[in-house]
Amino acid sequence: MKIGLFIPCFMNELYPEASMATYKLLQKLDFDIEYPTNQTCCGQPMANSGCSKDVKSLAINFVNNFKKYDYIVAPSGSCVTMVKEHYATFFNHDDIDYNKVKTSIYEITEFLHDVIKPENLNFSQLSFPHKVGLHNSCHGHRALGLGSPTELNIPYNSKLENILSLVPNIELVELNRRDECCGFGGTFCVTEDAVSTAMGRDRIQDHIDSNVEVMTGADMSCLMHLQGLINRENKKLKVLHIAQILLGKDK
Amino acid sequence: MTSKELILDKIRKNNIVPKADLPEYDNFGITYENKFEEFSKILQTVGGDAISTSKEKLDEVILSLYADEKVIVSNVEESKLGNFIANDESDPHNLKHIDLAIVKGQFAVAENGSVWLKNNDNRHRSLYFIAQNIIIVVKKSDILNNMHEAYEQISFEDKGYGVFVSGPSKTADIEQSLVIGAHGPKSGYVIFID
């Protein structure tokens, strides 16, 4: 089984540690993983700005890079959503390569939960004795179904919680607003920076009010925005990508 | 071209909305072990209350709730408290002094604490709103589970007017504070009789 590792553009440049954690997590599970070096960006920033026409070349490049893998795994719910939901317009509906890519692409925790399955995972050698707040990033949560959105009348579920609770001594803390948006929203964070900042601050305060020590999530873009506010305002809150916790990084 | 023709023409041109079959609602919808209990619970949350009594004790119960009301209208044959005949007035404005209206409800709906009022022999529908207080009298056997069951009982082939009433009038428009008594009655009860 060959896995293609898809690292979001900004994670490659700015968050190599979280990217490497994803790689090493998969490596630990004895997979044959490859990182195709011609990958660049899924095109989400352009598409969200209205320039999805410009994304076509990126989409074609993406499918070409990844079509040979049995699974494609990425540490980002929003990038995976981009490929699954917004690439269709660039391909014929019966395009074999795109259809294969679309159905074999996963966010890392989703992959661990749905493909490997929790009962086959072993994190017993780890210990993370900290109060952890889970930030449910919107695309992963609502578009990929990583968790049950609070708006819907459906049974409670959280793939991220299910995986995290396998880590010994971890204490998952309940927040006041379990799945409210952090306000990153792509270019929204600069075009509507006042509201974006207000939303981010409120998310941070929710974690602080709930006595969280470490904030985690499956989307580095949200965490980047929140970390930026935490640092500027000297808040006592550590931020880690979920892959880092699962690999055994201590806070 | 009249506006009607213009509008219908525009609708017909380029309408790409797909076809869809309308649903049916038989055996659909929440049901309750104890409909009266559910009904009362909800009615209490909206400023009303439900009481169960016999038709003989109806007026006694009403007087225990409203001892001092002066002008009372009743279109319920089990009550003798009416001292003003609303139906005799041709102008609904003359109903403005009514303190208490005792009206008949066709049936109650457990899921939302509402009662359906459709009294074709009630001359002025404004009676239900212009009275300062209201009592709705329903038969104990006339409680339904949900709105699907309710609409099975309703027809407008004979024109008319009907209204689901759930509690007295209310508003929360001032900083979200619930105030019971807006423009309709400022208090209300539902009394179930056998």
Place this chain on the structure above:
Amino acid sequence: MASHPINATKYVANDERMHWHDKALWFVREKRDKAAHGIPEWEQLRSYASTIKTHTMNKLDYYLEEFEKNASAKGIKVHWAKDGVEHNEIVHKLLKERSVTKLVKSKSMLTEECHLNPYLEQRGIEVIDTDLGERIVQLRNEPPSHIVLPAIHLKKMDVSDTFHEHLGTEKGNDDPTYLTRVARASLREDFLTAGAGLTGVNFAISETGGVVVCTNEGNADMGASLPKLHIASMGMEKIIPRLKDLSVFTRLLARSATGQAITSYTSHFHQPVEGGEMHIIIVDNKRAEFLANEKYRQALNCIRCGACMNTCPVYRRSGGHSYEHVIPGPIGSTIAAFKEPEKHSSLPFACTLCGSCTNVCPAKIDLDSQLYNHRQDLAQAGHLPTSKMLSMKIMTYLFNRPKLLDFAGYVGRKVVPKLPKFLIYNKFNVWGKTRDIPEFPEHSFKELYAKMQKEEREENDK
């Protein structure tokens, strides 16, 4: 040109009030959640609502004609208005012919859309908005900021000041019960002296020719049943096929709007009062255009519950007036961008595409997809700022050239950490206004991976 970000920035600046507004609306969202989670078949109800609306829009012409036929048979007169101006003309004519000088009006977003009040007032007719929230904003001469809770942006002291000025209440007395009682007395006089009552329409039933109006205050009924003339204004998309379909909508509407199981009054008007007249005005005003557009047609399925704005994190923190459109929030943004794209080009971007609105919509309207699609349409039509388009073109250029991208990243990681703060944090760095930039690492993941691969190869060669 309407600009949400500029208005929102001002709103956010009053931190205390912004948080108060956010909490007030979140509370309504929580009440809605409680109600929705109390009905096991809730998600099925939403599917039914979506199906009923789709079915109806597919045959809208048929259902409207049936509606007119059935209403007329009950002695109700039906009028058709192609736009807002014609709607206002019809209303005015009806009032003038009957020498009505005072009109009481219950909540109708349609009449806001048509700007009915100023039209009538300019022609000598006094218009009294009787919904308490609407009355408050009317006295303050401002538009409503929410379609169901028109005065949600006001604190009780604001209302107290307004009532003191216009209704003579005690100065400084902001007790909601006291203020409501005064409004009750004042508006009761208006109901009793009005020559006509105008209501909106929540649902129009094709099968029976009647209309349904839902209120908590009882103002629609007081207004429609005391004067001899009742006018009901409806957007043509309010039509539903059968009486029994109301069972679905009456179960969804109030729960979605405020978390109540049902409004205090759900009135079914099927004839005028004794000796009176009832008129219904069916309004198009650019609704028909939606039927031809696959991307936006579902916007017509809206039952005006307001759930989408209650859940929208952006609406809650920027307030309805920031949208500069009669209907704010997610549904308002998609409708506005469809009808007047250039004027409202900032609205589809007043959104993080979080998807919460789509999940709370009782009619399952694909709101977040519509806002995403509007962004593409706006870009295509050239309504987006050049600077934005340019930066996207630059990014695309880079992303199409992996080696160039790698080089740019390499340079960035070498240079940025060494730059003095004032070069990083200045007015050109909007991110840096309130956030620190991320720490630039020494190597990219790609560089680390390449190094790792090289070391592995060297190991294997040994």
